[in-house]
Amino acid sequence: MSVEEPRNDLEAIASDQDFQVALQDPSRFLNRDLQWLRFNQRVLDLACDDRTPLLERVRFLAIYSNNLDEFFMKRVGGLRRQIDAGLGSIPNENISPSDQISRIRKRVEEMNRIQTACYKDQILPKLAAKGVELIRWKDMTPQEQEEAEHWYRRNVFPILTPLSVDPGHRFPFISNMSVSLGVMLRRPGESEQLFARVKVPELQERLYRVPDKLRFVLLQDIIEHNLDDLFPGMEILKVLPFRVTRNADVERDHEDAEDLLEQIQQQLRERRFAQVVRVEIGRKPNKKILRFLTEELDLNADDFYETTALLDNSVLNQIADLDIPGCHYRKWTPIAPRGLQTEESDIFSLIRSRDILVHHPYESFDASVEHFIENAAKDPKVLCIKQALYRTSGDSPFIPNLIRAAEAGKQVAVLVELRARFDEARNIHWARKLEDAGVHVAYGVVGLKTHTKTALVVRQEADGIRSYVHIGTGNYNSVTARLYEDLGLFTCDSDITEDIVDLFNYMTGRSRQRDYRKLLVAPVAMKRRFIEMIEREILLQTPERPGHIIAKMNQIEDRAVTDALYRASQAGVKVDLIVRGFCCLRPQVTNLSENIRVMSILGRFLEHSRIFWFSLGKEDPIDGEFYIGSADWMYRNLNRRVEAIVPIESKQLRKRLHAMLQVMLEDQLQVWEMHPDGSYTLRNVADMDPEDPQLVGTHETLMRLAESELHYDPLAEDE
Secondary structure, X not given: OOXXXXXXXXXXXXXXXXXXXXXXXHHHEOOHHHXXXXXXXXXXXXXXXXOOOHHHHHHHHHHHHHHHHHHHHHHHHHHHHHHHOOOOOOOOOOOOHXXXXXXXXXXXXXXXXXXXXXXXXXXXXXXXXXXOEEEOHHHOOXXXXXXXXXXXXXXXXXXXXXXXXXXXXXXXXXXXXXXXXXXXXXXXXXXXXXXXXXXOOOOOOOEEEOOOOOEEEEHHHHHHOOHHXXXXXXXXEEEEEXXXXXXXXXXXXXXXXXXXXXXXXXXXHHHHOOOEEEEEEEOOOOHHHHHHHHHHOOOOHHHEEEEOOOOOHHHHHHHHOOOOOOOOOOOOOOEOOOOOOOOOOOHHHHHHHOOEEEEEOOEOOHHHHHHHHHHHHHOOOEEEEEEEEOOOOOOOOHHHHHHHHHHOOOEEEEXXXXXXXXXXXXXXXXXXXXXXXXXXXXXXOOOOEEOOEEEEEEEXXXXXXXXXXXXXXXXXXXXXXXXXXXXXXXXXXXXXXXXXHHHHHXXXXXOOOOOOXXXXXXXXXXXXXXXXXHHHHHHHOXXXXXXXXXXXXXXXXXXXXXXXXXXXXXXXXXXXXXXXXXXXXXXXXXXXXXXXXXXXXXXXXXXXXXXXXXXXXXXXXXXXXXXXXXXXXXXHHHHOEEXXXXXXXXXXXXXXXXXXXXXXXXXXXXXXXXXXXXXXXXXXOOOOOOOOHXXXXXXXXXXXXXXXXXXXXXOOOOO
C-alpha cells in the first residue's frame, strides 16, 4: 500500500513530459518542509507494506510519529516564530509562513488518516491473529479489570496529581509531548462545570499487560476509567485525552555568549516553556474542554489534530519489542572486521599496514571504533587522544575510556557540541564529567556547530611519534551504530593526520586554518571545492566518456550546489543522487536536470553515510575520486557547521565503495524514485528471481556480503 499522494497535489505543476523550468526560475527548487513530509510518507509506507515483518511495521508506525513530533517542534515551531515576527514571506520562497502551515496541515491530516487506517484495519487484525491484542478497558473481563485496578492502585495512583482550574488555581503547565486527560466535572446538585487536568505519568511501559497474556491496555484508558478515585464525590461529565507539542526552535545567537554552557542551559529552560504548536486530541472532542484549551494555550482551531487511534504512538515500541517468531527482520549481529576479531587485536599495527574502511552496522562498531579509543586509553605508548562528540549514547563507553586516559596522565581533549538538538542535556552532563576528570573540554568554534566525526590518537613509537585517526560519517554512539548505516576510515596517512591535527586546533583553539592538504573542511572550503569538482566533470568529459557523479547523503538543499548540478546535467553529465530524506532538487526536468536521477532507500537500517564519487573522465570507475564524511549538501552543513570530508585513496577501499554504490543503484526492493514534482514511487520489481540481489534489497545484500567469504579483508593486497 503506497501512501504517496496523487501527482502534483502540492506543487500544481504540469506533467513530467511538459514540465520545464529555467535555471533562473525560483520554482527549480522544491519546498523543504513539504519534501520532508514526503520523506515521512515513505517511512509510513514501510508500516503499510505487507512485505515488512509485522512487528517491524508496528515499529515504523512509532518512527513515523516520532519523526512528525520533531518536525512540529523544529519546523512548524520556526514558522510560528516567523508569523509572530510579522514576516510576510519565507526567505527565497513565494509563500507566507501562514500558507506554509496550511499546506503542512493539509498533508499531515491526510497522512494521519492513512496511519490510522493502517493501524486499525491492518496492524491490529494481524496482531490479533498472532495472539496480540491492544484492547480498551471495556474489552477486559471482570477478573482482568479487577487485576488491573489492583496494579493501578499500587503503581500509578500514588503518582497522579489532579490539578483543577478555578479562580484559586491557575491553568497548569503542560509539558512537551505529555499525554493528559482534560476532565469536566461538577459538584452534585450544582450547575457550574469545572475543569481539571490529569497528566498520564511517563512510566517506562505505558501499556498495561494482562498477566500471562499478550493483551495490552493503554495506561491512559485505565486512568480514565478510575477517575472516581481522583475526584471522589464529584460528578465526571466529559473526558478528553490530549497531547501537547511545544516549539523547540528557540536557539539563540551564541556568537556573543560569554558562557556557552550557561546559555545552552537557559535555552533548555526556555524550550520547556516554549509556545505550544500542536495539540493532538481524540475524535469528537467536548466543546467546552476544547474551548478551554484553546483559550488557555493561546491557540486556534488549526492547531488541533483529531485522531481515533493513539495519541502517543511511541507506546507501540513496547509491542514491537515482543519476541514473536517470524514477525521481525532476521536477527543481525555485526561482523568483526578481519584482524579485529579479539580484544587483543593490535589495531594500531593493522592501521599501519594499510587504511581500514569499516561499514556499520554490517561490521561491528565496538570491535573497531570503540576498540580504537579503548586501546588508546590503556596503551602506555599513547600520548594524546582528541575526539569530537556530537551525539553519544546514555551509556557511552567513550566517556569512561577518555576519563581513564586522562587519569593515566595522557593529554585528552574533547570537543563536545552542546547545541546538538535534543541531546543538549546529555552533552552538558558528559562535558561536566569529563571536566571533573581533568579532560580538556571545548565547546567548538564560536557561531558554528561542530558536526564532524573525528578522533585523533598520537602514539610514541620506535621511529618517532605517529598519529592515527578515525574519520566517520556517523556519531560516536554505540546504540545508533547498530541501527544506522555509516562508514568510517582509519588511517595514519601523514597528510590526513596533519589535517586532523590542524582541524582540532581550529575547533579547540583560535586557529584560522583555511588550507588543508587532503580534507575538505566546512565552512572554510568544502562548498567551494564540491562545486569545483562538479564543474570539473563538465570539463573532463568526452563524447566517449560523459561525466558521471554519484552522491549519497541524508538530504540535499543547498541552492548553489543544486545549481551546479543543474549546470552539469545541462552539459551532459550523468548525476545519480541517493538521498534518504528530503531533496529540494527537481530531477528529470527537460533542459534542466534530465540527466539527474534521485532515489531514496529506506528499510531496516537508517541510511546515514555520505559518499561522493566523481568519474574524472576515467574509463575505470575505480580510478575516479571517492570521498566520505559528515556533511550533507545542505546550506547549514556547508556554511554553518564544522564538517570534514576525507578522500579514499586505497584502490581496494575504492573498489569496496563502488560495489556498495552499485548495490544501492540496482536495488529493486527498497528504492523510491523521485519525479520532477517532488513525488516518489516505489520501483517496480516486475518478474524477478526472489533471490536476485536486486530484489533482496540493499540491506539484506550487504548483510549477506558481510557474512560471506567475499567480505573485504583489510590485509589483502592493495592493487
